[in-house]
Amino acid sequence: xxxxxxxxxxxxxxxxxxxxxxxxxxxxxxxxxxxxxxxxxxxxxxxxxxxxxxxxxxxxxxxxxxxxxxxxxxxxxxxxxxxxxxxxxxxxxxxxxxxxxxxxxxxxxxxxxxxxxxxxxxxxxxxxxxxxxxxxxxxxxxxxxxxxxxxxxxxxxxxxxxxxxxxxxxxxxxxxxxxxxxxxxxxxxxxxxxxxxxxxxxxxxxxxxxxxxxxxxxxxxxxxxxxxxxxxxxxxxxxxxxxxxxxxxxxxxxxxxxxxxxxxxxxxxxxxxxxxxxxxxxxxxxxxxxxxxxxxxxxxxxxxxxxxxxxxxxxxxxxxxxxxxxxxxxxxxxxxxxxxxxxxxxxxxxxxxxxxxxxxxxxxxxxxxxxxxxxxxxxxxxxxxxxxxxxxxxxxxxxxxxxxxxxxxxxxxxxxxxxxxxxxxxxxxxxxxxxxxxxxxxxxxxxxxxxxxxxxxxxxxxxxxxxxxxxxxxxxxxxxxxxxxxxxxxxxxxxxxxxxxxxxxxxxxxxxxxxxxxxxxxxxxxxxxxxxxxxxxxxxxxxxxxxxxxxxxxxxxxxxxxxxxxxxxxxxxxxxxxxxxxxxxxxxxxxxxxxxxxxxxxxxxxxxxxxxxxxxxxxxxxxxxxxxxxxxxxxxxxxxxxxxxxxxxxxxxxxxxxxxxxxxxxxxxxxxxxxxxxxxxxxxxxxxxxxxxxxxxxxxxxxxxxxxxxxxxxxxxxxxxxxxxxxxxx
Amino acid sequence: xxxxxxxxxxxxxxxxxxxxxxxxxxxxxxxxxxxxxxxxxxxxxxxxxxxxxxxxxxxxxxxxxxxxxxxxxxxxxxxxxxxxxxxxxxxxxxxxxxxxxxxxxxxxxxxxxxxxxxxxxxxxxxxxxxxxxxxxxxxxxxxxxxxxx
Numbered sequence: 001x002x003x004x005x006x007x008x009x010x011x012x013x014x015x016x017x018x019x020x021x022x023x024x025x026x027x028x029x030x031x032x033x034x035x036x037x038x039x040x041x042x043x044x045x046x047x048x049x050x051x052x053x054x055x056x057x058x059x060x061x062x063x064x065x066x067x068x069x070x071x072x073x074x075x076x077x078x079x080x081x082x083x084x085x086x087x088x089x090x091x092x093x094x095x096x097x098x099x100x101x102x103x104x105x106x107x108x109x110x111x112x113x114x115x116x117x118x119x120x121x122x123x124x125x126x127x128x129x130x131x132x133x134x135x136x137x138x139x140x141x142x143x144x145x146x147x148x149x150x151x152x153x154x155x156x157x158x159x160x161x162x163x164x165x166x167x168x169x170x171x172x173x174x175x176x177x178x179x180x181x182x183x184x185x186x187x188x189x190x191x192x193x194x195x196x197x198x199x200x201x202x203x204x205x206x207x208x209x210x211x212x213x214x215x216x217x218x219x220x221x222x223x224x225x226x227x228x229x230x231x232x233x234x235x236x237x238x239x240x241x242x243x244x245x246x247x248x249x250x251x252x253x254x255x256x257x258x259x260x261x262x263x264x265x266x267x268x269x270x271x272x273x274x275x276x277x278x279x280x281x282x283x284x285x286x287x288x289x290x291x292x293x294x295x296x297x298x299x300x301x302x303x304x305x306x307x308x309x310x311x312x313x314x315x316x317x318x319x320x321x322x323x324x325x326x327x328x329x330x331x332x333x334x335x336x337x338x339x340x341x342x343x344x345x346x347x348x349x350x351x352x353x354x355x356x357x358x359x360x361x362x363x364x365x366x367x368x369x370x371x372x373x374x375x376x377x378x379x380x381x382x383x384x385x386x387x388x389x390x391x392x393x394x395x396x397x398x399x400x401x402x403x404x405x406x407x408x409x410x411x412x413x414x415x416x417x418x419x420x421x422x423x424x425x426x427x428x429x430x431x432x433x434x435x436x437x438x439x440x441x442x443x444x445x446x447x448x449x450x451x452x453x454x455x456x457x458x459x460x461x462x463x464x465x466x467x468x469x470x471x472x473x474x475x476x477x478x479x480x481x482x483x484x485x486x487x488x489x490x491x492x493x494x495x496x497x498x499x500x501x502x503x504x505x506x507x508x509x510x511x512x513x514x515x516x517x518x519x520x521x522x523x524x525x526x527x528x529x530x531x532x533x534x535x536x537x538x539x540x541x542x543x544x545x546x547x548x549x550x551x552x553x554x555x556x557x558x559x560x561x562x563x564x565x566x567x568x569x570x571x572x573x574x575x576x577x578x579x580x581x582x583x584x585x586x587x588x589x590x591x592x593x594x595x596x597x598x599x600x601x602x603x604x605x606x607x608x609x610x611x612x613x614x615x616x617x618x619x620x621x622x623x624x625x626x627x628x629x630x631x632x633x634x635x636x637x638x639x640x641x642x643x644x645x646x647x648x649x650x651x652x653x654x655x656x657x658x659x660x661x662x663x664x665x666x667x668x669x670x671x672x673x674x675x676x677x678x679x680x681x682x683x684x685x686x687x688x689x690x691x692x693x694x695x696x697x698x699x700x701x702x703x704x705x706x707x708x709x710x711x712x713x714x715x716x717x718x719x720x721x722x723x724x725x726x727x728x729x730x
Numbered sequence: 731x732x733x734x735x736x737x738x739x740x741x742x743x744x745x746x747x748x749x750x751x752x753x754x755x756x757x758x759x760x761x762x763x764x765x766x767x768x769x770x771x772x773x774x775x776x777x778x779x780x781x782x783x784x785x786x787x788x789x790x791x792x793x794x795x796x797x798x799x800x801x802x803x804x805x806x807x808x809x810x811x812x813x814x815x816x817x818x819x820x821x822x823x824x825x826x827x828x829x830x831x832x833x834x835x836x837x838x839x840x841x842x843x844x845x846x847x848x849x850x851x852x853x854x855x856x857x858x859x860x861x862x863x864x865x866x867x868x869x870x871x872x873x874x875x876x877x878x879x
Binding site: 036045480 | 805807809812833837852862864866867871873876877
């Protein structure tokens with residue numbers, strides 16, 4: 001049996017497989033933000049065949065196709081990224097940046113500075129490419145993350161080659177203490193004896209001298225040692241000087257000279273020298289802590305750097321550079337701080353009974369400048385420590401693209417781009433490969449409204465949406481066939497029929513197919529069948545059409561009526577199809593909704609005869625490669641269901657030269673009226689469609705025929721269902 | 731009733747004829763077609779894109795080998811036509827006296843030579859190997875050296 005049928009019994013599985021293998025359609029709506037695909041040497045150059053425009057039949061504007069072009073070249077200059085894509089064969093025009101997506105976002109939403117351009121056979125003007133065979137291009141960007149607050153670990157991103165740690169810290173030590181200390185002392189001076197001399201008030205003073213108090217700093221009023229010293233003028237002066245020097249405290253100021261008539265008066269001074277000689281001070285010093293660090297590869301734990309860093313109050317920075325691009329773990333540990341410095345106290349020496357030393361040591365001013373300074377000190381006095389550390393880690397992430405070496409030295413760096421349309425995108429690498437988000441270049445998506453320019457069978461040249469135009473182009477331009485081998489007339493008729501029903505092709509051929517297999521598989525979706533007549537290849541409608549290009553729903557007049565007398569004896573046979581192959585079923589038709597402002601969405605419709613196959617079986621037909629209109633899918637479904645329902649058998653027979661004028665696609669009738677010895681034999685009149693005609697040189701023509709079901713009026717049942725289908729669509 | 735069946739073949743390219751043969755009128759040139767004792771297989775017309783083609787059988791002359799070799803290299807087309815007519819009193823004198831019953835146009839594709847004959851394959855169908863679409867492939871000479879991401 002050789003007739004075109006969209007799918008065999010396992011067609012649904014095949015359809016799904018094809019669906020899975022279809023690059024764009026499935027992924028457009030599922031993985032828009034996938035990684036950009038790079039072209040592969042040897043793969044098929046896409047052929048974009050579409051034409052967006054008014055579909056006619058009150059269906060409005062439709063058509064065009066979204067594609068995800070393959071990357072073929074790139075360049076990076078600083079932060080400026082240029083990417084060049086292959087759109088397809090021929091001169092594709094009318095692609096605007098408004099219809100270019102970067103992942104799931106419009107390109108200009110991802111990078112408002114981005115530009116887009118296309119060019120035919122040359123590098124697009126908007127891109128700046130660089131290619132260094134055997135070399136590489138690289139660029140860096142920074143990603144900042146939070147680090148540990150002191151000790152702890154941080155794991156970098158991948159491909160980090162430099163890490164900068166920036167600490168912002170509040171590290172202070174505050175305390176207080178005595179900074180000058182010594183012997184607490186008091187000078188107790190009193191007259192031990194007053195001697196009166198007439199006319200002269202002469203007083204003998206005795207100085208108890210100094211004494212050591214029980215406390216180091218606190219003076220005592222209990223003399224414990226000493227001896228009376230003869231007073232002298234010098235001491236009197238000293239005493240006055242002491243008094244004049246401004247003691248801060250005086251426990252007793254009672255110094256009466258009287259009239260020198262009294263001998264029991266005592267005069268005692270107590271000098272508390274604590275303020276002057278026992279200085280209390282407080283301090284608040286900014287300081288620092290020290291951390292050990294180690295840098296090791298996450299991949300294998302190899303330690304690549306170790307060291308120490310002092311983190312001081314305020315800002316501290318540490319840069320670890322020269323790393324091989326990799327992912328690292330940095331650990332900070334072993335915090336060390338120097339807080340054990342004692343208070344620097346000036347100790348007043350013990351005068352050892354020497355009054356002069358006492359005077360010199362205790363009355364001097366040199367001890368009072370010993371307070372700790374409130375400035376940065378690594379090694380500080382003890383006290384209360386405030387330690388607040390925050391760390392931001394600035395990672396320098398290095399991206400590198402390597403260019404394969406050119407075998408043999410100089411080679412082809414940039415292609416010839418013959419008959420190719422290329423697209424270019426240039427933008428900021430930091431926007432197009434953002435710090436936040438996927439760690440790869442996003443796939444670009446482009447809407448192409450006008451595809452490859454071809455010779456139009458219905459007139460003119462330019463983009464087309466007619467399937468016969470595509471076939472004609474494939475046959476002619478690809479040199480698969482010579483002009484004399486192409487049945488152009490049949491293609492023109494087919495184009496008219498497709499126009500009448502708005503059956504349009506808007507798709508991309510980007511996987512290699514056998515033209516014969518591809519035509520056999522896809523033509524029925526356009527209500528066509530491939531055929532070869534006189535060595536010329538073309539297509540013809542699945543049922544006869546009228547002058548308007550519509551399927552003929554009036555009675556069919558057969559091209560020829562064969563009778564038993566014309567059939568070569570022994571050549572006739574009739575083969576009926578299995579009922580299993582004709583069982584009612586539900587067709588799941590998949591097509592592509594094709595808005596211009598967003599990527600296409602797959603849509604399915606279920607088609608079945610009313611009341612049949614409510615629970616299956618199901619057969620899926622994937623038209624999403626080229627169909628973007630539901631009505632188109634419905635027409636195809638009606639044809640497939642009707643053919644399956646009504647076509648019951650096929651027939652073979654051989655006739656004489658009366659069959660020589662027949663062509664594949666012609667409708668014939670075979671009238672049988674046979675009597676046998678056992679009774680009435682085959683007696684019916686059946687319409688057939690000619691499938692093949694074999695012309696021999698012995699005067700006979702062998703025909704292969706397929707049942708062409710008609711109603712009682714001779715109208716094609718398949719044509720009637722195509723035109724006015726009883727098919728229930730959901 | 732006797733039926734006369736004649737075949738003729740025309741080798742051509744770009745509208746230029748290279749050789750015209752007929753196999754009916756012995757030692758005659760009829761309408762430009764010289765006589766050659768050749769035969770063809772049946773001509774098949776069908777509703778299929780992947781079948782078709784016929785075979786010519788020629789005498790094993792060196793000039794025929796040269797011609798067909800040239801035809802293969804030059805991608806010549808060969809147009810084969812079958813004619814017939816009923817013979818009642820006299821044989822037809824030209825193709826105009828006969829009725830064309832079949833025609834086939836195909837590319838000269840293959841030749842097999844033996845000591846006894848030459849068989850030539852004409853215009854096989856759009857086979858799966860040579861008929862791949864889109865046939866164009868990405869090559870470095872076309873698109874340059876490819877980057878890696």
